[in-house]
Amino acid sequence: MGVRNSGYLVGIETKNETGLITTRLDEIVRWGRKNSLWPLPFGTACCAIEFMGVVSSKFDISRFGAELVRFSPRQSDMILVAGTINYKLAPVLKKIYDQIAEPKYVISMGACACSGGFYDNYATVQGIDQIIPVDVFIPGCPPRPEAILHAVMKLQERIDKEPVPKRGVHRRHEVVEKFRDS
Amino acid sequence: MATQETPKHDALVAELKNRFGAKILDVDRSYDDCTLIVDKAGIHDVLAFLKNEHRFDLLLDIAGVDCMNLPKFRERFEVVYMLYSIGDDVRVRLEVPISELDLDVPTATDLWKSANWAEREAFEMFGFNFVGHPCLKRLLTHHEFVGHPLRKDYPIMGGQWCATTSDMTEELNEPR
Numbered sequence: 001m002g003v004r005n006s007g008y009l010v011g012i013e014t015k016n017e018t019g020l021i022t023t024r025l026d027e028i029v030r031w032g033r034k035n036s037l038w039p040l041p042f043g044t045a046c047c048a049i050e051f052m053g054v055v056s057s058k059f060d061i062s063r064f065g066a067e068l069v070r071f072s073p074r075q076s077d078m079i080l081v082a083g084t085i086n087y088k089l090a091p092v093l094k095k096i097y098d099q100i101a102e103p104k105y106v107i108s109m110g111a112c113a114c115s116g117g118f119y120d121n122y123a124t125v126q127g128i129d130q131i132i133p134v135d136v137f138i139p140g141c142p143p144r145p146e147a148i149l150h151a152v153m154k155l156q157e158r159i160d161k162e163p164v165p166k167r168g169v170h171r172r173h174e175v176v177e178k179f180r181d182s
Numbered sequence: 183m184a185t186q187e188t189p190k191h192d193a194l195v196a197e198l199k200n201r202f203g204a205k206i207l208d209v210d211r212s213y214d215d216c217t218l219i220v221d222k223a224g225i226h227d228v229l230a231f232l233k234n235e236h237r238f239d240l241l242l243d244i245a246g247v248d249c250m251n252l253p254k255f256r257e258r259f260e261v262v263y264m265l266y267s268i269g270d271d272v273r274v275r276l277e278v279p280i281s282e283l284d285l286d287v288p289t290a291t292d293l294w295k296s297a298n299w300a301e302r303e304a305f306e307m308f309g310f311n312f313v314g315h316p317c318l319k320r321l322l323t324h325h326e327f328v329g330h331p332l333r334k335d336y337p338i339m340g341g342q343w344c345a346t347t348s349d350m351t352e353e354l355n356e357p358r
Contacts, residue, residue, distance in 0.1 A: 088324040091347050122331045122340045123323070 026164035033077070033103060034159040035065035037152065040076035040100070042093065045083030047110040050142040059145040064152045073099035078155070079132075082142075084112040085125045097132045105159070107151050108134045111141040184214070190272045191216040194236065202228060207256075207279075217275040219256070225278050226288040229263065233293050238265040238274065241294035244301055246308035247277075250334040258282040259308055263290070280310065289314040307332035317356055324348070 013019065039061075041051055054061045061067050070076040073096045085093055097106070108128050111117035114137045116126035128134060135158060136151045191211070198218065199206050205224030210217040220228050232238040242264040249255035257279035265274050280287060289312040290297040301312040302321040309330040312318055320327060324344040329336055 087327075087341050087344050088322075091344055095347065121338055122336070122342075125341070 029164045030160055030162070034156040036068075037064075037066040037078045037105065037155065038068045038070050038076045039066050039107075040070055040073055040079045040096070041082060042079055042096065043082045044085065044089065045110075045112060047082035047112070047142045050145065051080065051082050051109070051148065054145040054148045059149065061149065061152065064149065064156065066152050073097070074101065076100060077103065078105040078107060080107045080109055081113045081128050082109040084117065084119060085128050085131070086123045087125060088123075090125055090131050093128065094131050105155055106132055106134045107136045107138065107148075107155065109138045109148065109151070110143055111139065114139065117141060187216070187272055188214060190270060191274070194272070194274065198228065198231075201231065215275060216273070217277060219277045219279065222278050222280065222287065225261075225263075225276065226290070228276065229265075229290055229293055232265060232274065236267065237269045238267045238272075240266040240268055241290065241296050241300065242266050242273075244290070244297060244304050246304045246310065246332065248308065248332065248334045255279075259285070259310070261287055261304065261310060285309055285311045286313050287311065291315055306330065309333070317352055319352070 041048060043049075043051060053059060055067060055069060066078065073079070077100070079097060079100060081093065097104070106128075108114050112119065112124070113128050116124045118141075120126075125131065136154050138147050138151045140147055195209050195211075195216065195218070199209075202220075202224055205221045205228065206218055207221055208219040210219070218228075245262040245264070247260040247262060249258055249260060259280040259282060261278045261280055263276040263278075265276070266272070278287065287310050289301060291301065291312075291314070298316065299321055301310075301315055302318060304310050305312060305315075305318055306320040306323055306327070307330055319325070323331065324342075325348045326344045326346070327342050329340070329342075331340065
C-alpha cells in the first residue's frame with residue numbers, strides 16, 4: 001500500500017502496481033531452490049583454495065545465491081567436493097552426503113574429484129561418482145573461478161527443469177554397489 | 183670433495199667398526215654421505231649406541247626399500263634409518279637388509295618416540311614386523327586394507343574400497 005500511495009514506484013513495482021503476482025507452486029519452489037543453494041565445501045586439496053576465491057568479493061558467488069557456506073550437512077543443499085578423495089575418505093564423504101536433507105545436489109570440482117586426476121594409484125578414488133551421484137562435473141586443475149560459477153549456473157538450469165514431487169523423496173538415490181551393505 | 187661432516191663420519195665409522203665388528207656389514211661413503219649397512223642382529227645395539235653415546239637425538243625417518251628386480255642386492259627388503267645429531271650437526275644412515283622370509287625387525291620405539299608412526303608406515307607399506315612396537319597397525323591406508331602397497335609386486339592401481347570409518351581411540355589410550 002505504501003508503495004502505491006507514495007507517488008513514485010521503484011524496481012519491480014514499476015511493472016506491477018498491485019503488488020500481487022500469480023504463479024504455480026512448483027515454479028516458485030524451483031525458483032527458491034535454485035537461487036538459494038547453500039554449499040557445503042568438502043575441500044581436501046588446492047581446489048578448496050580456488051573455491052575461497054569464488055566465494056570472495058572478486059568473483060562473488062552470492063550473485064548466484066550460493067554464498068552462504070555451511071559446514072554442516074544438515075544445513076546445506078549442495079555439496080561441492082573440491083579435491084582428492086582417497087579410499088580412506090570415501091566412507092566419510094558417503095556419510096556426509098547421506099546426512100544432507102533432500103533436495104540435495106553434488107558438484108564435483110577439479111580433476112581429482114572427477115577422475116582421480118593424476119593420482120593413478122592404489123590410494124585415490126578414480127572419480128567420486130563411484131561413491132555419490134554427481135550433478136555437475138568441473139574439469140581443471142584447479143578450475144578457474146569462472147568455471148565454478150558456470151557449474152552453479154548449469155545446476156540452476158537443471159533445477160529449473162526438474163519436477164517438484166507432491167510428497168516423498170525428491171529424487172531416487174543411486175545406491176552405489178560398494179556401499180549397499182554398509 | 184669433503185664436507186665439514188667428513189671427519190666426523192671418519193671417526194664414527196672407525197669407532198663403530200671397532201666396537202661392533204662383523205655386525206657392520208659394509209660402509210658406503212658415496213656423495214659425502216655416510217651409510218652403514220648393519221646386520222639385523224645388531225641394529226638395535228647400534229641405534230642405542232648412536233643415540234646414547236653420540237647424541238643422535240633425532241630420528242628423521244624410517245624408510246623401506248623393496249630391492250626386487252634391482253641388479254645387485256643383499257636381501258629382498260631394506261629398512262633404512264636416518265639419524266641426525268642436532269648438537270654435532272652430523273647425519274648418518276643405517277641400512278638393514280631384511281629377508282622376505284623373516285620380516286621381524288626390533289623396534290626403535292624405546293629409543294625415539296617418533297619411531298612409533300615411522301614404523302607403522304614402514305609396516306603398512308612393506309610388511310615389516312617391528313617386534314616390540316606398542317601399536318603396530320596401519321597408519322595411512324584404511325583399516326580394511328589388505329596387503330602392502332609399496333611392494334614391487336603390489337599392483338599400482340590396486341585400490342581397495344573401505345565401507346566403514348575408524349577412529350584413533352587406540353592411539354589416544356597408548357601410554358606416553
